[in-house]
Amino acid sequence: MRVALKECEWETAGEDLVVVFDAREAVTLSDPDGQVAALLSELRRTPQTVAELSAALGAYGFRLSEDDVGRGLRGLDSLGLVEAAEDRGLGDPDEDERHFSNLSFYGTYADLDRGRATFLRPMRAAHVLVLGVGGGGSSLVQCLAGLGVGAMTLVDQDRVEPRNFARQFLYRHADIGLSKAERAAAWVRDYDPSIKVTAVDRWISAPEDLTDLVQDIDLIAGGLDGHPHANLWANEAAVRAGVPYVLGGANRSQVMYLSVDPGRTPCLACDYADRPAEDGSEGIAYRIAENMKLSNPLTGPMAMQVGSLLAFEAQRYLTGYEPPRAAGFRVTLDLREGLTPQWQALPGNPDCRVCRLAPGRGERR
Ligand SMILES: [Zn+2]
Known part of the structure; x- marks a missing residue:
């Protein structure tokens, strides 16, 4: 499964990372060596699998096993920051364009288990x-x-x-x-x-x-x-x-x-x-x-x-x-x-x- 980052912004504050998905709340994560920031940057670049992320983070100087990356992703998932990349659309570009805002709405509720399209499909049916x-x-x-x-x-x-x-x-x-x-x-x-x-x-x-x-x-x-x-x-x-x-x-x-x-x-x-x-x-x-x-x-x-x-x-x-x-x-x-x-x-x-x-x-x- 490829993991996608939802629309969010972050800033480093000393040893912390402050991440905002919803402007009403900021999430502060401990990130003394910058691993979380590197993971977010990689995910923002493009959706990736755990194995791809593990390899990509090597370029940032982090030796992280797939288990380590998996744990990090589950943490981001619990904060509502990531979603399954495969299910972000219905698979038909015209339909995805027609339902652009519906899919975007469900994006707030999507996670690694339930992609945006899993909410839209039952409505279409x-x-x-x-x-x-x-x-x-x-x-x-x-x-x-x-x-x-x-x-x-x-x-x-x-x-x-x-x-x-x-x-x-x-x-x-x-x-x-x-x-x-x-x-x-x-x-x-x-x-x-x-x-x-x-x-x-x-x-x-x-x-x-x-x-x-x-x-x-x-x-x-x-x-x-x-x-x-x-x-x-x-x-x-x-x-x-x-x-x-x-x-x-x-x-x-x-x-x-x-x-x-x-x-x-x-x-x-x-x-x-x-x-x-x-x-x-x-x-x-x-x-x-x-x-x-x-x-x-x-x-x-x-x-x-x-x-x-x-x-x-x-x-x-x-x-x-x-x-x-x-x-x-x-x-x-x-x-x-x-x-x-x-x-x-x-x-x-x-x-x-x-x-x-x-x-x-x-x-x-
Ligand atoms: Zn009754």
Whole structure:
């Protein structure tokens, strides 16, 4: 394996070497004879194997065995300064150029065991079901496209309306009156033809309306308005399929998101104290909510915040660059509180009818 040095700078300070990868922190290493500085200089010159480095350091006057160099590299790896050279790209120069910043982002998280491309490949292979391409959903679609998701199925039943233009930036004036799902899909095809996209112009009015959509998907993201149970149906579809469900929305001055990792976190149904009774009768909140008419106060900055938060959480699930932040938590950001995130754990319900449907239940905590 060839080892590559990440972008960093260093300076000798007496017997120490001060190395900076992230401008917020300097790492001070003891380097009385300059071995570490020589190793960094060699790595910066070109990515190399342990054997090559051992030989190259001889020119600096250091007799270091391959074991010595290996120990030094593991030390640099523990500081996040080196990565596997072979996996810094997907192997296709055009694709690597297209994903230049995605790869660079994963470079921060890459190490000797996980190269940048090991984060990007699962995103390129992923199929995300996006429920709703309105306020948050249209920004979510744009973020997922930029991240290079492999495939998206976009579900919405609405037409593009003039009032959407406060916040839904993937639509154009000429799209007014046309199917949002179709226009959003067309936007994705124009943006990046390598992304497979399917438009589903459908009203989700019953759980069965989701059945055919959850085949061969890796994640469900979005939020359905319309029927007050729609998000519970999406939750159940995700739990049955055993795929993560990332949900977001807005309420007055607040944006929120949460994620459900079936079998590992409580689900949305656990959280509903006033959920529908087993006999099909409905709680009072549902009955009242069905009659509630809210004029949508969502503006562009808020909608993009929702879409961005959902995309980040989807990215965490799909690439594993860091663990999901909202797994089992409702995270709210209120404009009145400067958008500082507040985490509220979803209450688990050991008797949850939906959680029992998760595949691989035996592995749950
Ligand atoms: Zn549950």
